[in-house]
Every structure is written in structure tokens, then in C-alpha cells.
Amino acid sequence: MMLWQQIPDLEDTKKYLSELYIQKRLPHALLLIGEDGNAALPLALGFMQYLHCDHPNGFYPCGECRSCKQTQNLFYPGFHFVLPKFSTSSQKSESEDDTDVASAFYRLFKENPFISYDDVLKEVKGKNKQALISVKDIEQIIQNISYSAVGDKYNIVCIWKPEMMPAAAANKLLKTLEEPPPQSLFLLVSSHPEELLATIISRVQQYRVPAFSEKDITDYLITQFNINQDKAQEIAFISNGNINKAIHILNNYEEYTALLNDFKEFARLAIKFEMASIDQWIKKYESEGREALKRFLEYSLDIFHYSLLQHFHLQDKIKATQQEKDFIAKFYPYANEDNIPKLYELFNDAYHHTVRNANVRILLTDLFLRCNELFKKKVNV
Numbered sequence: 001m002m003l004w005q006q007i008p009d010l011e012d013t014k015k016y017l018s019e020l021y022i023q024k025r026l027p028h029a030l031l032l033i034g035e036d037g038n039a040a041l042p043l044a045l046g047f048m049q050y051l052h053c054d055h056p057n058g059f060y061p062c063g064e065c066r067s068c069k070q071t072q073n074l075f076y077p078g079f080h081f082v083l084p085k086f087s088t089s090s091q092k093s094e095s096e097d098d099t100d101v102a103s104a105f106y107r108l109f110k111e112n113p114f115i116s117y118d119d120v121l122k123e124v125k126g127k128n129k130q131a132l133i134s135v136k137d138i139e140q141i142i143q144n145i146s147y148s149a150v151g152d153k154y155n156i157v158c159i160w161k162p163e164m165m166p167a168a169a170a171n172k173l174l175k176t177l178e179e180p181p182p183q184s185l186f187l188l189v190s191s192h193p194e195e196l197l198a199t200i201i202s203r204v205q206q207y208r209v210p211a212f213s214e215k216d217i218t219d220y221l222i223t224q225f226n227i228n229q230d231k232a233q234e235i236a237f238i239s240n241g242n243i244n245k246a247i248h249i250l251n252n253y254e255e256y257t258a259l260l261n262d263f264k265e266f267a268r269l270a271i272k273f274e275m276a277s278i279d280q281w282i283k284k285y286e287s288e289g290r291e292a293l294k295r296f297l298e299y300s301l302d303i304f305h306y307s308l309l310q311h312f313h314l315q316d317k318i319k320a321t322q323q324e325k326d327f328i329a330k331f332y333p334y335a336n337e338d339n340i341p342k343l344y345e346l347f348n349d350a351y352h353h354t355v356r357n358a359n360v361r362i363l364l365t366d367l368f369l370r371c372n373e374l375f376k377k378k379v380n381v
């Protein structure tokens, strides 16, 4: 796959990066900052393809030359890709886990270059395990770049989520950044640069990758998934410039729209406290499982957030569908300045208990009870 061609728009960013190279201003290390699941990672990997292309077409790799053909699958002598893996404390042996994470990444990336690290963890069912970039990973990379000769091309190391690198590994990397091997380029792709060591930050040139526009996402959804304009526009609007979120909503569209109905029913029952119907509601989530419950709890947090925006007359900041907005316009007095901190805490706790295998029935019964009290603090508007 030729990644830059697949990334909608962002022409300024592609131009900026390719001109660094053309004008021989390419630093030894670049930090691309951007939301997980958006353009930063495919841009970095696409930039690797660009730098290895024999006959780039303006600021796009040609896609035809020998290098372009070879770099399409991202396994290539001058490419080194590092991502966080599970620490050795997990059940399986280290090498097994390594392969799991890396191969899950390549599999998912081929289907959708806008994947998030969470997607990879979900794929290997590793959400509760500790993932990191280890000292050994960094040592391995340093060794690899000192041994692989790539002619006049760059030896490129892409480190995805460098913020998941403990201090020992970061210091090891720092030494290399201070004295980089010739013809090497380090591309760090981070969604949380504030978690990086200041010494690392001082050694890299930073570039913030912009989010996509609503139009970019709309067009992308229409061409890639063959859906109609209205639906694409609605999804682009609620995904707030994140293309991965848009794809997830599209792939689970029915479930997504059903969440609003679930929340409406939850709120109605919590306010009226009808035991028999509450029992039915809980049964549904008992049978649907934890992933569904986690999505419901996350969704509820969004609704509370939107309610607060409504209180502050920031309706235009509410990234929701028209149906959701209509509901929030009625619901928001129930979630207000007084009780929202408690609602946030309650639903966040419920989320973490769900992750840790709490009993769903007990958890939800408690949630209904507590919400019954909290929703009584309705304000008059």
C-alpha cells in the first residue's frame, strides 16, 4: 500500500515533510504528534516510503519503482518499526507475546492504516496487561541500524507511542539521538508527548499533525465504504476529526445508535425506579457481556459531558447526532454542575469494575440506585 496516497488531504503536512528532505533540512529525529487512530502513524510510515522512493512524484512516492514495490508491505531492510509490547511478567513467554502484538499490528494496519494502539491491544486481548517499549527493544534497534546498509538511502526507525518507554529505555534512546549513526532518521509518533522525557524532547524536531476536517472524513467514508452523503456527514461530525473513531462508529452503526436508546431507557428507569423494568434492562446487559457494558458506560460519560456543554450554552461544541442533541436538550437538567462530578466518578468506577470482572448485576443495581439519588438533584432551567 502507498500510504500517503491513502491519507486524505493533509497536503500541507506531506509537503512540509517532503521539503525537509528535498531542501536537505531533514533532522536526525522528528516527533510527529497526533491523536491515536489518526494521521500521524500512517504519515510516518508513508514518509519512510517516500524517502526510499527512487523517483518521487512531487511530494508523493511514485508507487512504481523497485523501492516503492518493496516498501509496500512495510518489511524492508531500511525500515525498523518499534511498538510497545507486553512486559515479561505476563503469562506467555516473551517471544510469543512479541509476535502476537507485532503480527496483530501488521494484520490490522493492512485493513485500516488509521488504527489506534487500543485496537491492537483489543485484537490480542491484552487490554489489562502492561505494555511497554523495553531497553532490549531499543538495544535491538540500535544494533539493527548499525548493521543494515541501505546504500544511499536512509536507515529509518519509527517508534510508535514512545511515551510508553520507561526512563531506562528512554535514556538508552537518548544516547543514540545524541550521536546518531550516519544516514539514520528517527521518527517518533506520539499522542502524549507531555509524557516524554524533556531530554528526549530537546533532541527532536516537533511537528503537530493536524486533525482531519469533517469534509476529509466525509469523503473518505463515502469512497472507502460506499455509504451515502448524509450518513457519512453525520458520522464525520460526531467523530470530531478522528478518522479511526469514524470508522468504528460506521462499523458498529446500529450498536452506536442503539446506545442512545439504552441510555434513554436507563435514565427513565433510574428516575422512576421501576424495579421490574430495571431487572429487564440489567438482564440485557448481563447477556450482552462486558464489552457492550463498557461501551455503554463510556457513552454515558459522553452524554454527561454534552449535558454540561448544554448548561454552558456551548451547543455548537456538542459532537453528537441530531437525535442525541434532541435528547440532551431535554435531559441536561438532570446532569448539572452539582451532580456531574459524582456522575463522572460513579461511571468511571463502574467502568473500571467492569474491566476487573465485577458482577454485572450487582454493579448495575448499584448504578441505578445511585443515579436515582443523583438525578433527583435536577435543576430548574
Ligand SMILES: [Zn+2]
Binding pocket: 052, 053, 054, 055, 056, 061, 062, 063, 064, 065, 066, 067, 068, 069
Ligand atoms: Zn517510487
